[in-house]
Amino acid sequence: MITPDSDIVFQSYGRCCNQDAFFVDFYDRFMGKSDEIRNLFRATDMSAQRHLLRNGIMQLVLHARGMPATKLKALGESHSRTGYNIEPRWYSLWFDALLETLAKFDPQFNNDIEQSWRRAIEPGISIIRDSY
Numbered sequence: 621m622i623t624p625d626s627d628i629v630f631q632s633y634g635r636c637c638n639q640d641a642f643f644v645d646f647y648d649r650f651m652g653k654s655d656e657i658r659n660l661f662r663a664t665d666m667s668a669q670r671h672l673l674r675n676g677i678m679q680l681v682l683h684a685r686g687m688p689a690t691k692l693k694a695l696g697e698s699h700s701r702t703g704y705n706i707e708p709r710w711y712s713l714w715f716d717a718l719l720e721t722l723a724k725f726d727p728q729f730n731n732d733i734e735q736s737w738r739r740a741i742e743p744g745i746s747i748i749r750d751s752y
């Protein structure tokens with residue numbers, strides 16, 4: 621279902637996701653929040669990771685627009701305790717880093733757009749986080 625929130629978020633992401641600098645900035649912020657997070661990516665090819673995240677955020681946006689959760693469930697598996705072992709407490713820092721990066725890169729970003737992002741993608745983040 622294309623709700624107003626999901627439409628606002630789709631357009632906001634469209635203003636950001638074609639810039640590699642968006643994803644560079646996101647990971648700088650995210651890793652800057654904790655040495656433990658930085659450590660998790662110490663062996664990661666970050667150029668490939670940026671492309672994977674571009675798609676991952678798109679999955680969250682598409683889920684808000686009614687797409688089935690299949691791909692988010694797969695991300696839940698890979699991030700769970702039997703996978704990368706990403707503890708649920710890390711997801712709020714991930715979301716903070718995303719909102720900070722959106723605020724910098726989306727020229728139209730404001731508090732209303734931030735609230736739309738929160739309402740639209742929190743359910744999808746929960747699917748990944750709660751698979752832990």
Ligand code: HEM
Nearest residue numbers: 657660663664672673676677698704706710711714745748
């Ligand atoms: C890998 C998305 C949250 C750490 C990935 C991949 C995607 C992705 C698409 C690559 C596909 C895969 O390996 O399954 C997301 C999304 C998140 C999220 C959409 C939020 C809802 C987190 C958090 C952490 C994290 C909170 C750490 C605190 C990792 C690591 C990898 C990874 C360590 C593997 C890197 C490697 O291959 O070396 N993530 N992620 N992710 N993610 Fe996440």
